[in-house]
Amino acid sequence: xxxxxxxxxxxxxxxxxxxxxxxxxxxxxxxxxxxxxxxxxxxxxxxxxxxxxxxxxxxxxxxxxxxxxxxxxxxxxxxxxxxxxxxxxxxxxxxxxxxxxxxxxxxxxxxxxxxxxxxxxxxxxxxxxxxxxxxxxxxxxxxxxxxxxxxxxxxxxxxxxxxxxxxxxxxxxxxxxxxxxxxxxxxxxxxxxxxxxxxxxxxxxxxxxxxxxxxxxxxxxxxxxxxxxxxxxxxxxxxxxxxxxxxxxxxxxxxxxxxxxxxxxxxxxxxxxxxxxxxxxxxxxxxxxxxxxxxxxxxxxxxxxxxxxxxxxxxxxxxxxxxxxxxxxxxxxxxxxxxxxxxxxxxxxxxxxxxxxxxxxxxxxxxxxxxxxxxxxxxxxxxxxxxxxxxxxxxxxxxxxxxxxxxxxxxxxxxxxxxxxxxxxxxxxxxxxxxxxxxxxxxxxxxxxxxxxxxxxxxxxxxxxxxxxxxxxxxxxxxxxxxxxxxxxxxxxxxxxxxxxxxxxxx
Numbered sequence: 001x002x003x004x005x006x007x008x009x010x011x012x013x014x015x016x017x018x019x020x021x022x023x024x025x026x027x028x029x030x031x032x033x034x035x036x037x038x039x040x041x042x043x044x045x046x047x048x049x050x051x052x053x054x055x056x057x058x059x060x061x062x063x064x065x066x067x068x069x070x071x072x073x074x075x076x077x078x079x080x081x082x083x084x085x086x087x088x089x090x091x092x093x094x095x096x097x098x099x100x101x102x103x104x105x106x107x108x109x110x111x112x113x114x115x116x117x118x119x120x121x122x123x124x125x126x127x128x129x130x131x132x133x134x135x136x137x138x139x140x141x142x143x144x145x146x147x148x149x150x151x152x153x154x155x156x157x158x159x160x161x162x163x164x165x166x167x168x169x170x171x172x173x174x175x176x177x178x179x180x181x182x183x184x185x186x187x188x189x190x191x192x193x194x195x196x197x198x199x200x201x202x203x204x205x206x207x208x209x210x211x212x213x214x215x216x217x218x219x220x221x222x223x224x225x226x227x228x229x230x231x232x233x234x235x236x237x238x239x240x241x242x243x244x245x246x247x248x249x250x251x252x253x254x255x256x257x258x259x260x261x262x263x264x265x266x267x268x269x270x271x272x273x274x275x276x277x278x279x280x281x282x283x284x285x286x287x288x289x290x291x292x293x294x295x296x297x298x299x300x301x302x303x304x305x306x307x308x309x310x311x312x313x314x315x316x317x318x319x320x321x322x323x324x325x326x327x328x329x330x331x332x333x334x335x336x337x338x339x340x341x342x343x344x345x346x347x348x349x350x351x352x353x354x355x356x357x358x359x360x361x362x363x364x365x366x367x368x369x370x371x372x373x374x375x376x377x378x379x380x381x382x383x384x385x386x387x388x389x390x391x392x393x394x395x396x397x398x399x400x401x402x403x404x405x406x407x408x409x410x411x412x413x414x415x416x417x418x419x420x421x422x423x424x425x426x427x428x429x430x431x432x433x434x435x436x437x438x439x440x441x442x443x444x445x446x447x448x449x450x451x452x453x454x455x456x457x458x459x460x461x462x463x464x465x466x467x468x469x470x471x472x473x474x475x476x477x478x479x480x481x482x483x484x485x486x487x488x489x490x491x492x493x494x495x496x497x498x499x500x501x502x503x504x505x506x507x
Contacts, residue, residue, distance in 0.1 A: 003343075003344040004341035004342060004343050004344055004347075005341060005342055005344060005347055006113055006341055006342070007113065007114060007117070007339070007340070007341075007342060008103060008113050008114070008116070008117040010342055010347045010350070010351065011117060011121075012096050012099055012100055012103070013096075013351055014350070014351060014354055015092075015095065015096055015099065015128065016092045016093065016095075016096040017351055017354050017355040017358055018092075018354065018358050019088070019091065019092035019095060019096075019128065020085075020088055020089045020091075020092035020093075020358070021085065021088065021355075021358045021359045021361070021362030021363075022088055022092075022358070022362055022365070022368075023084060023088065023362060023365055023367070023368035023369065024088075024129075024131060024365075024367060024368040024371075025087075025088035025091040025092055025130075025131055025132060026084035026085070026087045026088035026091065026131065026132055026368070027075075027084075027087050027088075027091065027131040027132035027133060028084060028131075028368055028372055029131055029368050029371045029372060029375070030131045030132075030133060031376075031397075031398045031399070031400075031401050031402065031414075031415050032133055032401060032415050033075075033087075033131060033132065033133060033401065034401035034402050034404060034405035034406070035055070035400070035401040035404050035405065035414055035415070035416065036068075036071075036072045036075055036133060036134060036401075037072070037075055037076055037079055037087075037405065038055075038401075038404055038405050039066060039069070039072045039076075040072035040073045040074070040075050040076025040077070040079075041076045041079075041080075043066075043069060043072065043073050043076070044073060044076055044077065044080075049066055049069055049227055050064060050066055051063065051064070052064055053419055054410075055404045055410060055411065055414070056400075056410055056411050056412060056413070056414070056419075056420075057392055057393075057410040057411070057412065058412050058413070058420070058424065058445075059419055059420060059424075060410065062419065064416075064419055065228050065231060065232075065235050065418075067172070067173075067176055067226065067228060067232050067235050068134045068173070068174060068175045068176060069173060069227070070170075070173040070174045071133075071134030071137050071173075071174040071175050072134060074090065074137075074174075075087055075090065075132060075133075075134070078090040078132075087132040088132065088362075090132055091130070091131060091132035091136060094132075094136040094137065094139070094140050095127055095128060095130070095136070095139075097140050097143075098124060098127060098136070098139045098140045098143045098311070099120050099121060099124055099127075099143075100120075101140065101143035101144045101146075101147050102119075102120040102123065102124055102143045102146065102147075102311060102314045103116050103117055103119075103120040104147045104151075105120075105143065105146040105147040105150045105151075105314050105315050105318070106119040106120050106314055106315065106317075106318040108147070108150040108151050108153075108154045108155075108315065108318070109150070109154065109315065109318040109319045109321075109322050110318050110321065110322050110327075110331075111322075112327075112331035112332070112335070112336065112339050113339050114331060114338060114339050115318075115321065115322075115327065115330070115331040116318065119314055119317055119318050119321065120314060122269065122272075123269050123310045123311065123313055123314050123317065124139075124143075124310060124311060124314075125265060126261070126262055126265050126307060126310070127139055127307065130307075134174060134175040135175055135177060135304070137171065137174035137175045137177075138171070138174075138175045138176075138177025138178070138180065138181075138308065139307065139308070139311060141167060141171040141174070141175075141177070141178065141181055142177075142180065142181060142184070142308055142311045142312060143311050143314075144167060145164070145167065145181050145184060145185070146184075146311065146312055146314055146315050147160075148160040148161060148163060148164060148167075149161075149185075149188060149212070149315070150315040150318075152211070152212075153208065156207070158211055161211055161212070161214075161215040164185070164215040164216075164218070164219045165215075165218045165219050165221075165222035166222070167181075167219070168181065168182070168219040168220070168222045168223050169222040169223065169225040171223075172222075172223040172225070172226045172232055173226050173227075176232075176235065176236055176239060177308065178223055178236075179233075179236040179240075180305075180308050181219075182216065182219060182220055182223070184312055185212065185215065185216035185219060186216050187291065187294065188212055188287070188291065189209055189212040189213045189216055191286070191287035191290050191291055192204060192205075192208050192209040192212060192287050193205060193209045194286060194287065194290065195285055195286040195287035195290075196208075196209065198286050199285070199286060235418065238418060239418055242417055242418070242421070242422055243422045243426075244417055244422050244425050244426070250415075250417070251303065252302070252303050252304045253302045253303070253304060254302065254303055255300065255301060255302060255303075256299060256300045256301070256302065256303050256305075256306045260303075262303050262306060262307070263303075263306070265310075266299055266300070266306040266309070266310060269310050269313060269317070270292075270295075270296045270299065270313070272317060273292055273296075273313055273316055273317045273320065274292065274296075276317060276320035276321045276324055276326075277289065277292065277316075277320040279320075279324045279325065279326070280320045280321075280323040280324050281323045281324070281325075282323040284319075284320060288316055288319065288320070291312075291316060292313070292316050295309040295312055295313055295316075296309070373475055373476075374475050374476060375398075375476055376399065376402045376476065377395075377399045377402055377403060377451060377474065377476060377477045378402075378406075378474075378475075378476075379472075379474035379475060379476075380451055380472060380474045380476075380477050380479055381402070381403065381406045381407050383472045383474070383479065384407060384449075384479065385407070387486070387489055389449060389479075389481070389486065389489075390409065390448075391447070391448025391449050391485070392410075392412070392445075392446070392447045392448045392449065393409060393410070393411055393412060393447060393448070393449045393450075393451055394412045394428075394442075394445055394447035394449070394450045394451070394452070395411050395412055395413060395450075395451040395452070396413070396428075396432070396451065396452060396453055396456075396477070397413040397414055397415055397417075397420075397425065397428065398415065399411075399414075399451060399476075399477060400412075400413050400414025400415065401414045401415060403451070412428075412445065412447065413425065413428055427441055428441075431458055432452065432453070432456045432457065432458045433456075433457055433458070434457030434458055434460075434461050438458060438461060439465075442462070442467075448481065448482055448485060449479065449480070449481055450462060450468060450479070450480040450481075451477050451478070451479055451480075452477060452478055452480070453476065453477055453478075454473060454474075454476065454477060454478050459478050459480070462480055463480065463494070466483060467482065467483055468480040468481065468482060468483060469481060469482075469483050469491045470491060470492045470493075470494065471486075471489045471490070471491060471492055472492060473492055473494070
């Protein structure tokens, strides 16, 4: 009999083969990607971590903690090995491993491999579209953590919990989302205690809650194994306390809305979870029910949190699904005949054909390139380089990372909000909208160059004020120089009265 492999293994490899050559997976469409990559390169070149900021003229020399340094080094190494193909391959690898760990967590409750695969992919479908960034390490960490906890709860074997401290010690250096993993561990410990008291099963405190608490405690202490020690905890609290995040100004920290793809996906997953729990022949435990409610509630608070919540929902959904009539109909009885092995030559042929197709599509796909042109200051950087324009740049924060990476000059803002804080961001946003005080803001900042969104009110105000003149208008941004600066570069004249943005506002 020839070699054969399971369908889930083939599907996971197919997802990797589909995503690895995709230019959008590389991260070039994400504003944060560029400074993450630059930090990784700097660490590799210098063999140490930076201790202060050196990429902005507004906060130059300020102390800065780079707690996700290892994730950025991994990105930089992948980029040095293969450019954008290297980072897209790293992104695809992290995605595939996340799905595999979620699959293993679901398998702790489901004996049908196709059912476990469906739960894993269904809960994590949005992750397939994410670009390469350190937060992908958090998604993998959460998936591994649910696998460890689910394995312990279903078998009673303490061995999976032994690896929790190792996971947390590595995770704390990869991304700040390790705090969510710790919160999950402590939440599960507390819910088991509540369940034991309500259900009058005091033995579960000794057999389940205490081992979980020990793992959580040692895991918490193991997060001190980072270059900053307990200051990594302080950093997590500082990020959580930013008003710019709570206000939803940053897209990924905006409240989850059912009108978006992410929100609709989260609604469908949480609905399926509660429907499965209601339809299950076996009543859900108090701990399961409370965990489901908690994950649903926090998932609606922010887009990024919803992606993490769906990973943590996997074992809850799998546990409820296994005792439903739907599971019996679709995955038991006659349904089991589909849970089979695939002959190795067939699997290899399918994967080879898919890989060939996706590599070809990745080479001709211009979607990511068009996105960069339309949303990043690509044309603007080329103009500034061609004309050797230098000086203090006042720029949009979403353009800062690209400018750091491609232009090599210091910026006024970028998306490192943990460095700049709320005040610097809100001052810029209010000025960009032309709010009262914009003139005082410009006088205080006194930039030589202004790179600003084409439709920003501040662009129109500066152009009409006479102290700055428009010298370039690209697809995404405009460049303005001080009126007395670089007179060899001609002024670009536009009819502000025919500006479509202003016309729209008037109407």
